[in-house]
Amino acid sequence: MSSPLCADYLIIGAGIIGLALARELRHRFPQADILLIEKESDVAFHGSGRNSGVLHAGFYYTADSLKARFTRDGNRMMKEYVKAKGLAINECHKVVVASDESEIEGVRELQRRGERNGVDVRIIDEQELAEIDPNARTTQIALYSPTTATVDPVQVCQALKDDLQQVGVRFLFGQGYLRRQGDSSIVTTGGLLIEAGLIINAAGLYADRIARDYGFSQQYTIIPFKGIYLKYTRPDKPIRTNIYPVPNLKNPFLGVHYTVTVDGTIKIGPTAIPAFWRQNYTGLEHFNAGELLEIIGWESRLFLADSFGFRSLALGELKKYDRAYFTGLATKMVKQIDTAGFNQWSKPGIRAQLLHTGTKELVQDFVVEGDGRSVHVLNAVSPAFTCSFPFAAWVVDHHINKEQQP
Numbered sequence: 001m002s003s004p005l006c007a008d009y010l011i012i013g014a015g016i017i018g019l020a021l022a023r024e025l026r027h028r029f030p031q032a033d034i035l036l037i038e039k040e041s042d043v044a045f046h047g048s049g050r051n052s053g054v055l056h057a058g059f060y061y062t063a064d065s066l067k068a069r070f071t072r073d074g075n076r077m078m079k080e081y082v083k084a085k086g087l088a089i090n091e092c093h094k095v096v097v098a099s100d101e102s103e104i105e106g107v108r109e110l111q112r113r114g115e116r117n118g119v120d121v122r123i124i125d126e127q128e129l130a131e132i133d134p135n136a137r138t139t140q141i142a143l144y145s146p147t148t149a150t151v152d153p154v155q156v157c158q159a160l161k162d163d164l165q166q167v168g169v170r171f172l173f174g175q176g177y178l179r180r181q182g183d184s185s186i187v188t189t190g191g192l193l194i195e196a197g198l199i200i201n202a203a204g205l206y207a208d209r210i211a212r213d214y215g216f217s218q219q220y221t222i223i224p225f226k227g228i229y230l231k232y233t234r235p236d237k238p239i240r241t242n243i244y245p246v247p248n249l250k251n252p253f254l255g256v257h258y259t260v261t262v263d264g265t266i267k268i269g270p271t272a273i274p275a276f277w278r279q280n281y282t283g284l285e286h287f288n289a290g291e292l293l294e295i296i297g298w299e300s301r302l303f304l305a306d307s308f309g310f311r312s313l314a315l316g317e318l319k320k321y322d323r324a325y326f327t328g329l330a331t332k333m334v335k336q337i338d339t340a341g342f343n344q345w346s347k348p349g350i351r352a353q354l355l356h357t358g359t360k361e362l363v364q365d366f367v368v369e370g371d372g373r374s375v376h377v378l379n380a381v382s383p384a385f386t387c388s389f390p391f392a393a394w395v396v397d398h399h400i401n402k403e404q405q406p
Helices: 016-028 066-085 101-116 126-132 153-166 204-213 289-305 307-321 323-331 384-399
Strands: 005-012 034-038 094-097 122-125 141-145 149-151 170-173 177-181 185-188 193-201 220-227 230-232 242-245 257-260 266-269 342-345 349-356 367-370 374-379
Touching: 005 016, 016 034, 016 153, 016 384, 034 193, 066 149, 066 153, 066 384, 094 101, 094 126, 101 122, 101 141, 122 126, 126 141, 149 153, 153 170, 177 204, 193 204, 204 220, 204 349, 204 374, 220 289, 230 323, 266 323, 289 307, 307 323, 323 342, 349 374, 367 384, 374 384
Parallel strands: 005 034, 005 193, 034 170, 094 242, 193 374
Antiparallel strands: 094 141, 122 141, 177 185, 185 193, 220 349, 230 266, 230 342, 242 257, 257 266, 367 374
16 A cells, blocks of 8 residues: 555545535635545535535424524525525525324424524415415415525535635545544555544544544444425416425425426425435445345334334335325315425435434434544534534534644
């Protein structure tokens, strides 16, 4: 093996979190040598490039959570970045509607959470809802979020890559993490040896595995969930704003909803179907027998024990492969819709959802572990895209000590 490449900071993974961390490090340490490696040929190949592009407002999360603070601040910061760069944005807003009287208290709970989190939300009645979106339907009241918007996540990640390259951050594509080599070096899938002052693991679906090489993620494993949307392809625009149901706040999934994308496309979804291996997008693509056995093992245990309601979740999600059933869920939130217009499946995405192996519960907040040699971002699921800028600043503040700084 040839002599090693060297860097002050080595970031593994060029999704939105890896890019945001590189951006924050460059801002804090202008002279630092920052190297970002990515197993794919460009940025945002996986979760960061396959999400809905919604900039969430921050009213779903309890006030003591990192997500609450980072979503509120990240919404503002990402909008500022997108507008400063001249990137596409759709200020389409959002409403959360109640399907019947039993969900009215859920709407009010979201309002309370939003207000505690310092988020601009308010309760509206059916008349005001009709002014925002004449097709939206609710029972008595709805929650209105004027700060929710949509962007193009791939466009944002490409802009960040360009910015970082202009300020001297190095990228190596086609070079994934293969193994640890001693305390401060790694070997890449392309056979390169890289030595770094600090290794930062932002590898998404594989973050837990890399972390275990360094003695971390001992109580966690990633369980992948497949998310797919159905696109509306008719020329009319029956939906103006994002329309969401009242979610089950006991799990991190928001239920089937309407999203108006940055280009005005209307989608319903996503699914949250348990996947069988980590990159189980379509068919046998990226099939991995070892991952299949490991994940089926965990999913079987969760199903039998019905941990966090996994049994009903899994069975309900699998039914969404039936297009009639899937679209039927979305009809409850609108007055009328031509469900036949939803006839094109989106590119699937995989949610890298962290499971606590002791409690067998899905972890809802961010999790970061590390020491003086390595830092591991273990749980950066939705709304991580919205949260990415303030989250990166928090990681630097709390996990990169002065002794690690160049």
